[in-house]
Amino acid sequence: MDIRLIYFSQTGNTRRIAEAMAEGFREAGHATRLISLKKASPQDAAAGDLLGIGTPCFSSQAPAPIKTFLQNLPALEGRRAFVFATSGGAPGRVLFDLTRLLQARGADVVSGFLARGELHHPAPCLQGRFPGRPNAEDFARARRFATALIEHVSAGSPDPVAESRPDTFKPGGRFYNLVALISTDGFLRRMLPEPKPDPARCNRCQWCVYECPVHNITLQPYPILGDRCIRCYRCLTGCPQKAFHADWRLGNLAILSFYNTTFERWFGDLKPGERIY
Ligand SMILES: Cc1cc2nc3c(=O)[nH]c(=O)nc-3n(C[C@H](O)[C@H](O)[C@H](O)COP(=O)(O)O)c2cc1C
Numbered sequence: 088m089d090i091r092l093i094y095f096s097q098t099g100n101t102r103r104i105a106e107a108m109a110e111g112f113r114e115a116g117h118a119t120r121l122i123s124l125k126k127a128s129p130q131d132a133a134a135g136d137l138l139g140i141g142t143p144c145f146s147s148q149a150p151a152p153i154k155t156f157l158q159n160l161p162a163l164e165g166r167r168a169f170v171f172a173t174s175g176g177a178p179g180r181v182l183f184d185l186t187r188l189l190q191a192r193g194a195d196v197v198s199g200f201l202a203r204g205e206l207h208h209p210a211p212c213l214q215g216r217f218p219g220r221p222n223a224e225d226f227a228r229a230r231r232f233a234t235a236l237i238e239h240v241s242a243g244s245p246d247p248v249a250e251s252r253p254d255t256f257k258p259g260g261r262f263y264n265l266v267a268l269i270s271t272d273g274f275l276r277r278m279l280p281e282p283k284p285d286p287a288r289c290n291r292c293q294w295c296v297y298e299c300p301v302h303n304i305t306l307q308p309y310p311i312l313g314d315r316c317i318r319c320y321r322c323l324t325g326c327p328q329k330a331f332h333a334d335w336r337l338g339n340l341a342i343l344s345f346y347n348t349t350f351e352r353w354f355g356d357l358k359p360g361e362r363i364y
């Protein structure tokens with residue numbers, strides 16, 4: 088079988104889960120290509136026998152860049168597909184978003200996988216949640232998922248894949264589904280602080296220009312942000328010169344009121360005994 092895994096990943100969590108799945112597929116004798124969203128074309132998704140789409144969860148949903156990619160795919164009538172994601176304790180509708188968009192192109196989505204991923208977010212209340220995740224157990228689970236999935240697809244079974252998450256096929260918990268629906272990119276731009284570049288620190292290396300997933304940064308001659316920002320904060324957390332900053336006084340409060348231990352335990356995905364700070 089020719090398997091394509093297309094993933095969006097900023098800090099490597101989703102990429103490393105995709106790599107673990109690819110190991111599982113290859114061990115079972117299947118040719119597997121891993122393609123970063125930055126380099127993926129619609130043709131990459133349209134070819135092959137089985138398509139996997141992966142993403143981190145942002146604001147309890149799938150981020151704009153992967154949604155836009157899926158919306159622009161050609162018809163995938165009858166193509167077998169699966170989805171995967173990494174997240175903190177409130178994945179909301181991230182898997183369902185991917186499923187829904189693939190199904191809209193005609194794909195036959197058979198299963199979905201979710202793993203925890205350490206947060207690299209500048210809001211003080213979120214920094215460093217779930218350290219070390221995904222870990223060895225998460226990678227082992229991803230390989231087991233790949234094995235179960237390939238057996239399922241090879242057998243042409245009409246039943247759901249045993250390891251699949253139920254929120255692949257229906258939106259996650261109602262509260263975080265609502266948070267996701269409210270958190271449009273425009274709403275996030277109003278609620279969360281804009282990253283501000285400091286020309287005195289910037290050495291014009293262009294890293295942020297390349298890394299911004301919505302091509303919202305230009306150098307003129309120092310970084311200028313346009314109006315497409317999705318508040319992913321990749322520029323701020325990754326700039327080698329630490330040239331970006333943001334004022335978190337209000338944004339941190341807004342985030343903490345939705346993404347706290349109590350709510351994530353009641354309405355999210357936090358398991359008994361798991362702590363987030
Ligand atoms: C901007 C941003 C928003 C996030 N929002 C959520 C969220 O709403 N719920 C959640 O469970 N995790 C959230 N996370 C955590 C990421 O989904 C998690 O860290 C993921 O593993 C990152 O994947 P990557 O390393 O492949 O980029 C967020 C992370 C970032 C950077």
Ligand code: SF4
Nearest residue numbers: 289290292293295326
């Ligand atoms: S990544 Fe940092 S140092 Fe490089 S161009 Fe952007 S702001 Fe300047």
Ligand code: SF4
Nearest residue numbers: 299316317319320322
């Ligand atoms: S400007 Fe920065 S925060 Fe905004 S989308 Fe680009 S990388 Fe993300």
